Amino acid sequence: MKLKETLLQLEALSDEKMRAQNIRQGSGDNQFGVRLGKIRKLAKQIKTNNALGMELWATSNIDARMLAILIIQPKSLSADELSDMVESIDFSRVADWLNAYIVKKHADKEMLRIQWIDKNNPWLARAGWFLTAERVVKQPDGLELSALLDRIESEMDEAVPEVQWTMNMTLVEIGIHFSNHRKRALAIGEKLGVYRDYPIVKGCTSPFAPIWINEMVSRQN
Template identity: 45%
Template sequence: MSTSTTIKDVLNELAALEDPKMREANERRGDDHGVNLSHLRALAKRLRTRHELALQLWATGNTAARLLSTLVCKPKACSAAELDAMIRDIRSPKLLDWFVVNVVKPGRHAEELRLRWKDGDDLVGRAGWSLTTDRIVKNAGGLDLSALLDQIETEMKQAPDYKQWAMNHCLAEIGIHHPEYRKRAIGIGKRLAVLIDYPASPGCTPPYASLWITEMVRRRKEAPAR
């Protein structure tokens, strides 16, 4: 796509991609857009990195435009203050997750913002716990895992839904990746019983932390050595 493409051109293309049935399905999950995400990624691939355009897309407040913005921005061009202001204007869980994965994690301020957001409400808190989970899996050095388990045990049961989901994921990954905390993580999962009745498709691991930990550890032990 030409570098002369304007914000008006992109918004017109997004409008043409709008599908009322997809919007209806997304709205049941709390996401206010009706654009197929594969089509959105294809558009981003044609646009390539266009940071100024990304800022214009974000400024529209339109969720589909903001999803696209996360794919064409330059993450390292964003300051911590800008990212903090942006997240506090997010209302869609899908946008929140794309913002964290595509903008915050590749940027320069993930750890600073992880600490700032972890104790926030719902979507902001979800972002902080998602960043914490990423560190637990990839680089847990310097984290106080015992203190994180204390906080999860105290706060997860009463946490808002979106934040609760991220805290539960964090609990599971502590148990999966850190054997010294596995027994305690499983015990917390059993006592709190968060997502114990959440439906899981056949062949999928349920998000109930105690089962999730046990199943993933079993799979790791049975996996052939490389």
């Protein structure tokens, strides 16, 4: 499948309500407004296609980038190529898909985590904290959790929204999975108040750290 043909297929799937929703959530105008389920369906038809995926990514179109994420193999990207992709992001939903489907599966993710977490670019830092939250859960050995909590306590309140989201994820994962750090994680969440008044859809858990931590711990028990 060629780039032009793929873009025409995406455009044919456009939905004005989805487009409006994206704009409310901070997207720009370079999009068709395709519902995520339809992007997934198209990706299944295309299957893996690294070359097309990179062409789609280069358009900066939101829907094209979402599709690209699903058809690119993480192992096909060098660390520098992946860094360039992350740095070029301009919409949180694209960032979250890239982190979930490519970044966390990349062979060099630990090296990149260390590099990205201190970057001034908010999307690199968001990805760095995303990988830190994942490592807290899956491979915590070697992480200095107390030092991470120190940093979150001193920086999260003033962090830009893009970075604040995954810093908060890290705080929550520490509180959920490490009972010896839970009291402090809860206290940091209460002290900073980040996401305390976040609007919640019925049936979803608040991202406010004390609520999120307590809810997940109660499910474990």
